Amino acid sequence: MADKKKAGAFDIRVVIALLIGIYGVVLTILGIVEKQSEVDKAAGININLWGGIGMLVFTALFVLWARLRPIAVPVEEDATEQ
Structure with a gap:
């Protein structure tokens, strides 16, 4: 019988x-320290900040998904370990 390993x-x-x-993280930091003149070029929306926050949320969801539903890899028993 093969055991499973995460x-x-x-x-x-x-x-x-x-x-x-x-x-x-890089985009969030850039968004925090961005000059107002640069934000005004993007219709007043701090794209770096919002993009960075979106990426951090995506990262948290991926890590949560990996932790809640881990991939189980089957492990074969060696014939000598019986």
Whole structure:
């Protein structure tokens, strides 16, 4: 009978969340320190700030998904371990 092992950090959802999270943090910081003249060029909407917050929310949802529904990888037993 094959046991199951969780994928853990090797789950692709965690890798994607990490990459999007890094970009989200950078954009959020850029949005916080943005000059008002730059915000005015985008019709008064701080696109960097809102984009960064959106990416951080996306990251949180991906991590939550990976934690609540982990990928189970079947593990074969060795014939010598019986």
